[in-house]
Amino acid sequence: MQVNSHIFLTGFMGSGKTSVGKKLARLLRLTFIDMDEYIEKREKLTVQSLFENFGEATFRKIERSCLEEILKKDEKLVVALGGGTVCYENNLEKIKKSGLLIYIELPVASLAQRLENSKVKRPLLKNLKGEALATFIDNKLNERKDYYNKAHIAVSGLSLTPQILREKIGDYKQ
DSSP states (O other): OOSEEEEEEEOOOSSHHHHHHHHHHHTOOOOEEEEEHHHHHHHHHHHHHHHHHHHHHHHHHHHHHHHHHHHHHHHEEEEEEEEGGGGSSHHHHHHHEEEEEEEEEEHHHHHHHHHHHHOOOOTTTOOHHHHHHHHHHHHHHHHHHHHHHHHHHHOTTOOOOOOHHHHHHHHHHO
């Protein structure tokens, strides 16, 4: 399959953007970039540390700057965006102009279960568990749904494989 643009994966934290993105990149023989890892490498600080020491507003400025660097790359990429990347500034419009945006959608209960079992430290969750975590996720999803729903393609994150994504990408381009 010939890919003519970047492929961006969006969705809530824990939706599987990084894990399926890496596999999709291998399948399509493209380079994979995880936005959080890119930020951490450039800033030499963890995302958690950036949030804690400088606040979300500063983190979002850094994130936007990193996104602009990625968008300037000539090679076609698979990029796992941060869960909130599409919600700030005009990131959504820039992303959609530069490639194909895919929203990986999962129900609140699935996200809560994945995030509670995750070993990754997520600054916005601040030790939330159980019902408090589910409520937080539900509220954030409601805040972000208008952005997520503007993706070119929406796909269920339940049992998602890179082959399913490749098929959806192929169907979209027709």
